[in-house]
Amino acid sequence: MSKELIKGNEAIIKGALLAGAKCYFGYPITPASEIAHAAAFYFPAIGRTFLQAESEIAAIQMCYGAAGTGVRCLTASSGPGISLKQEGISYSAGSELPIVIADIMRGGPGLGNIAPEQSDYNQVVKGGGHGNYKCLVLAPNCGQEMCDLTILAFDLADKYRTPVYILTDGFIGQMMESVEFPQPLKIDQSHKAEWAIMGNKETKHNLINSIYLEAEELEEHNIKLQRKYAEMEKNEVRFQTYKTEDAEIIVSGYGIVSRVLKSAVDVLRKQGIKAGLMRPITLFPFPKNEYAKFAAKVDNIFVCELSNGQMVDDVRLAVGKAKAKIHFYGRMGGVVPTVAELVEKITEIVKG
Amino acid sequence: MAKDILRKPGGFMDTFVYKPGQDKGNTHYCPGCGHGILHKLIAEALVDLGVVDRTIMVSPVGCSVFVYYYFATGNIQVAHGRAPAVATGLKRSNPDSIVISYQGDGDLAAIGGNNILHAANRGENITVFFVNNAIYGMTGGQMAPTTLLGQKTMTSPYGRKIENEGYPMKVVELLSTLSAPAYLERTSLDDSKNIAKTRKAVRKAIQCQIDGKGFSLVEVLSMCPSQWKTTPVESKKWIKERMIPYYPLGVKKDVIEERAGYFPPKIDIDDESIKEMLGLKKEKLFRDRAMSDVPEKYRNPQIKIAGFGGQGVLLLGQTLAEAGMRHGWNVSWIPSYGPEMRGGTANCQVNISEGPIGSPVVDFPTILVALNKPSLDKFEETVQPGGVVFYNTSMIDRKPKRNDIEAIGLPFSDIADELGSLKFANMVVVGAVLEKTKLIDMDIVKDALKEVIHNKKFVETNIVAIDRGAKAV
Numbered sequence: 001m002s003k004e005l006i007k008g009n010e011a012i013i014k015g016a017l018l019a020g021a022k023c024y025f026g027y028p029i030t031p032a033s034e035i036a037h038a039a040a041f042y043f044p045a046i047g048r049t050f051l052q053a054e055s056e057i058a059a060i061q062m063c064y065g066a067a068g069t070g071v072r073c074l075t076a077s078s079g080p081g082i083s084l085k086q087e088g089i090s091y092s093a094g095s096e097l098p099i100v101i102a103d104i105m106r107g108g109p110g111l112g113n114i115a116p117e118q119s120d121y122n123q124v125v126k127g128g129g130h131g132n133y134k135c136l137v138l139a140p141n142c143g144q145e146m147c148d149l150t151i152l153a154f155d156l157a158d159k160y161r162t163p164v165y166i167l168t169d170g171f172i173g174q175m176m177e178s179v180e181f182p183q184p185l186k187i188d189q190s191h192k193a194e195w196a197i198m199g200n201k202e203t204k205h206n207l208i209n210s211i212y213l214e215a216e217e218l219e220e221h222n223i224k225l226q227r228k229y230a231e232m233e234k235n236e237v238r239f240q241t242y243k244t245e246d247a248e249i250i251v252s253g254y255g256i257v258s259r260v261l262k263s264a265v266d267v268l269r270k271q272g273i274k275a276g277l278m279r280p281i282t283l284f285p286f287p288k289n290e291y292a293k294f295a296a297k298v299d300n301i302f303v304c305e306l307s308n309g310q311m312v313d314d315v316r317l318a319v320g321k322a323k324a325k326i327h328f329y330g331r332m333g334g335v336v337p338t339v340a341e342l343v344e345k346i347t348e349i350v351k352g
Numbered sequence: 353m354a355k356d357i358l359r360k361p362g363g364f365m366d367t368f369v370y371k372p373g374q375d376k377g378n379t380h381y382c383p384g385c386g387h388g389i390l391h392k393l394i395a396e397a398l399v400d401l402g403v404v405d406r407t408i409m410v411s412p413v414g415c416s417v418f419v420y421y422y423f424a425t426g427n428i429q430v431a432h433g434r435a436p437a438v439a440t441g442l443k444r445s446n447p448d449s450i451v452i453s454y455q456g457d458g459d460l461a462a463i464g465g466n467n468i469l470h471a472a473n474r475g476e477n478i479t480v481f482f483v484n485n486a487i488y489g490m491t492g493g494q495m496a497p498t499t500l501l502g503q504k505t506m507t508s509p510y511g512r513k514i515e516n517e518g519y520p521m522k523v524v525e526l527l528s529t530l531s532a533p534a535y536l537e538r539t540s541l542d543d544s545k546n547i548a549k550t551r552k553a554v555r556k557a558i559q560c561q562i563d564g565k566g567f568s569l570v571e572v573l574s575m576c577p578s579q580w581k582t583t584p585v586e587s588k589k590w591i592k593e594r595m596i597p598y599y600p601l602g603v604k605k606d607v608i609e610e611r612a613g614y615f616p617p618k619i620d621i622d623d624e625s626i627k628e629m630l631g632l633k634k635e636k637l638f639r640d641r642a643m644s645d646v647p648e649k650y651r652n653p654q655i656k657i658a659g660f661g662g663q664g665v666l667l668l669g670q671t672l673a674e675a676g677m678r679h680g681w682n683v684s685w686i687p688s689y690g691p692e693m694r695g696g697t698a699n700c701q702v703n704i705s706e707g708p709i710g711s712p713v714v715d716f717p718t719i720l721v722a723l724n725k726p727s728l729d730k731f732e733e734t735v736q737p738g739g740v741v742f743y744n745t746s747m748i749d750r751k752p753k754r755n756d757i758e759a760i761g762l763p764f765s766d767i768a769d770e771l772g773s774l775k776f777a778n779m780v781v782v783g784a785v786l787e788k789t790k791l792i793d794m795d796i797v798k799d800a801l802k803e804v805i806h807n808k809k810f811v812e813t814n815i816v817a818i819d820r821g822a823k824a825v
Contacts, residue, residue, distance in 0.1 A: 002632040005674045005683065005803070014630050023445050045629045047619025049444045054470035058437035061430070061467075065441025068428050069408075073445065091431050175712055176670065176685040178677040181632050184623040197426030197442075199449025201405040207420055208428040213372055256712075263710030338715045 002181045008146040009034035009076075009173040012102050012166060013042055015147035016074050019154040020187040021100075023049040023073040025062035027081060030114040031170035032104035035076040056081040060088030060101070067097040068208045070189055070196030072154050076102035078170070079112065079120050082128070089163050090129030093225070094210030096195075098157030100150065101135075102166040104173035105255075105306075107334045115334020116170035118255055121310035124167050125283045132222050134229050136164040136236065137283040139254040143177030149281070151185065156236065160228055161195070167283060169306060171256035171336060229285075238281035239290055243269065247276025249350055250294045250324075252315065253304040254280055256336060261304060264342040271343075273350050283311065288318035295322035300349050302327045304342060306335075363395030363404050364422050371421040380418055384584025385489075386541040386574025387416055390481060390550070394452070395423060397555045403562060407450040408442050410435045414456035415489040433464020436471035439478045447616050450561055451478045458488045461497040461521050468527075472567050475532030477614070479557045480569040482523060485576040486595060493579035497521040500594055505579075520598060524571045528604040534566040536605040540573040542591035546601070556608075564613030573599060637799035640680035643706040649738060650789035652706060654714045657781075658699035658731055659723025659744070664778030667804060668721065669700035671782055675792045675800040676704035684712035697726060704791065719789070721781055722748065723764065742785060744777070760788060762824050768817065776817040783821025794822070 006014070012035055016024070024039035036052065043050035049066075053059035059075045066073040077085060082103045092099050105120045107113040122128075125137050136156050138149040146168070153164040192198075197206050212218035242262055244250060251261045258279040268275040278294060278301075280287050295301060301324045303312040312328045319326060329345050331337050360366070367376045381387045398404045404425060411419035413432035420427035426449070430438040435453040443451045460468050460482050471478065487505055488494040494507040498520050502511040512520070524536045535557055539550040550572055557568035573595050575587035582590060627633045643651045655672065659665045666687050673685040684703045701714035718739045722728035725748045728741070732752050735741055740758040746765035762784055768777035779801075786792050798815050805811050 002627070003636075003638075003677065004631070005670065005677050005685070014632075017626065017630060023441070025441065042630060046621050046626050047617075051440070051444060053437065054466055057434070058440075058467055058470065061434040061437035062441035062444070064430065064434075065410075065428070065438035065443075066445035067441075068438075069442055069446040069449070071445045073441070087431055088434070095429070171686070174687060176673060176683075177709075177712075178683055181630070184626045197408050197428055197449075199406045199408055199426060199442075199446050199451075204405055204407075204424065204426050206426060207370065209420065211417065211429055217372075259709075260711040260713065266710060336713060338713065339711050340715070 003178055004181065005176050006143060006179050007034055007174060007176050008140070008143050008168070009104060010038040011143050011146040011179050012076065012150045013038035014181055015150035016100065016154070017042055017046065017048070018182055018184050019151040020072050020185055021048070021074055021154065022071040023063070023066040024075065025051050025053050025059040025066070025073065026075045027053050027056045027059050027077065029078045029081045031106055031116070031173050032076050032078045032081070032102065034173070035102060035104070056084035057087060060085040060092070060099070063099045064088055064092055064095070064097055067092070067099045068196060069198055070192035072098070072158075072187070072189070074100040074102065076104065078104050078106045079108045082120055082123060086123070086129035089135065090131050090133065091210055092163045093133035093135065094131060095208050096161040097163070097208065098161055099163045100153045100157055100166065101163060102150070105167070105169045107332070113334055114170065116256060116306060116336060117332060117334060118169050118257070118306040119308070119310065119332070120167065121283065121305070121307060124165050125314070133225060134284050136160065136162060136232055136285075137167050138164065139167050139281055139283050141168070141172060141255055141258045141279065143175065143179045146172065147179050147181060151182070160232060162228065169255045233285040236282055237285045237287045239287040240279045240281060242277040242279070244276030244278060244294070246274055248274045248298055249300045249302060249346060250276055250278050250298050251302045251304070251346060252278045252280070254283065254311065255306075257304050257306060260337060260339055260342060263339045264346060267339060267343045268346060271347070273347060275346060286314045286318065291315055291318035292320070292322060295319040295324035298324050300325050300327060302329065302346050302349060304329045304337065306331055308332060361392060361395035361399055363398035363424060365424045368421045371418070379422060381415065382578040384575055384577040384587055385415070386485065386572065386576070387483065389541050389547060390483060390572055390574065391419070391422055393551045393554045394481065397558055398425065401555065401558055401562060403450045403558070406448065407452060410439050410442070410451065410453040412453070412455045412459045414459050414491070416454050416456060416483065417490065419454050433459050433462070434467055435459065436464065436467040436476070436478070436480065440471055440474070440476050443476060443478050450558065452558070453478060453480045455480065455482055456489070457482070457484045457486065457496040457498040458491070461523055472527045472533050472569065473530050475534070475566040477561055477564060477566050479561045481554070481557075482569055482571045483574045484523070484571050484599065485574045486520070487576055487579045489576050489579050498523070500598060522599065524569065524604045527569060532567055533569065533605055534608050534611055535560045535568040537603045538571040538573070538599060538601050540591055540596060540601055541575065542573065542588040542596075549601075560608050564615045565608050565611050566614070634803070636678065636803065637796055638678050638680070639793065639796060641793070643681070646789065646791050650719070650740070650791055653704055653719045653789070653791065654717050655702040655704070655719040655721070656699060656714050656717035656731055656734075657702070657721040658697065658727030661698045663698070663723045664775060665698045665723065666700050668778035668781055669702045670804045671779070671797065671800055672704065672785070672792070673702050674804050675797040678796045678800055679792060681706055682709050684709050686712055699727070719785065721785065723777065723781070724748065725750075728752065740788070742781060760784070760825065764821070767820050767824060771813060771817055771820065776813060779814040779817035780821035780824070783818035784825045787822035787825045794818070
């Protein structure tokens, strides 16, 4: 049996290797460093490449190069490091390179602290760097998903030729849970010869590029990218609901918050309040329709984040003028709300 | 014969298909610019060395941003200054390719200074052609790190001054202080003799990579009549009279001959070995158990373990979680991490549950392990009514105050000391907790120990510690 008690951060690396990742380029930062530690340990052990880059900027650019040759590769960091990587992520989106990037969020702004926050939502989900692009964003909330969604991230990155994020908080990264690992996957990457530069005759006419001098040409490229994002919105929305069928209030959050909210739902139900949990798994594409459906059914939607309220903007956009009122409760600086605290906040809303 | 000589080198594309506009036969460079000459030398070398098909050209930002218009190789266009990092990714992921980074002075020496320094210092087996024309060309004639003292540019309109901008940067000399680079030379394009030397250097640098000798870089002094506001003829004179005296030509480092070529081994590992290396094939003792077999008050425990850093608090929690998992239950373990850890106290929170675990945060434990007094003082109040506190009487001189909880005081540290080290206190606790709660079978926890204790020579003594703890209850 390949069940293991393992830190979320480490599960990302085992998942990546089982998904056929050939290279890891990274730079250490708390609370994401265990990802680099595990990569440094396991990648060379099975003949793959681990390299500690001179900077976050270089790490993502090394991925740009490796992805350009058609191999699966990844990097990982946390808030301040992700800010630095934005240059390379914009270029990767522009050049349509499949790269997996894990962001294990910590407190900000600036140096902030190393405790869990969810304040990178805007810089990750909204595009972060310059230009008209978005990245696909997956938000695991347990050890098993740290593995499973990493594997999925590689598939989606290849499918759409786009950078894909694993976005979670330091809590999920640092937590150990039992994870069941799959068999090593057989990945056929030969189709990448159509665009990758593999240093051979077959691919020498390929060009990886994000520069389009003519305005019309660049617009056309941008339109193509937008079509791709629309395609993702059509096909890749993922979410999980818990006891929402008869819910009179919907509570929502991602990462560690979704776990606390789930427990809060159980407590609330014991107290006679029919609460249900809506947890987005993809943050882009955002499950807009699902929120809209809930907003038409219930009077109140309660959103909790470890931030000043970033995802809640997407909920508001999704809901539009529907009848539900959107309530936000956020903790910052690394404070994770307790179940009792959320139960109290939600009860206040329901009791009016 | 003459036809042959005048033909475009085979390293170039026949028609420059990526180049916009009508003219697909000529480069975009200004009259008198050095880039075209260097491009030609590289294109010829790639053919003569037989590596055109294997080559990947990295196009930078600057005038040579359009390197990809011309070379009949794999092409990748990259961010300003990042070419050495991208080249590293290309080469590491595909060591059979020949990776050439072509960069200007703003790109390489200013914004990408960190990247070139580290690629060189790692000894990346790539080749860099560094065009030094002492100015930003494409961006419109601004000052570069290599701009000469007194030289007027758009951003040094009164001339470069030592007091404001410092001295022009001598890149090859700088890199030559590093141990890793194999070959570093500065050449010039100002006359036919120097062009011939550049031709030789270009070939040597590429050959260096082909032979696996490591990092090679050729700095090429090159004309920029457009931004220097000179004629092509004057610009060659300017190199000779102004640049070469400050940037002396010649080989700055060459250890090619004394170095053995290195080619990273190709390792193909089968699935079973991958699983083995990832630790997914370990023999572990699993035995499903119903939570109903556990005395009711100890079922689905939410556990908090607290003590001084160094008392093995985190490992204690991991052992319980690992063992709980072996009974088929859901488990979670979270450390207190960050500043809290460094303050001398540590705690971790463990859930063991038959059903899915919602919040893994244990604010109100059903089992509290307090290994020192501050931990008991801090967490006693949070224990759920009916919960149980295990406290370390070796270090705590009071009993818990509450009467709605079960309190079990044992001299965990003293027992551990008898076993030879205070470090075993955590496993004495494990024995006591499991004996009292009957939560996990002893054979399971002992097998779990093998997984959580990395230094195998301590496993046996830890097993003894568990037994002693169990007996002490």
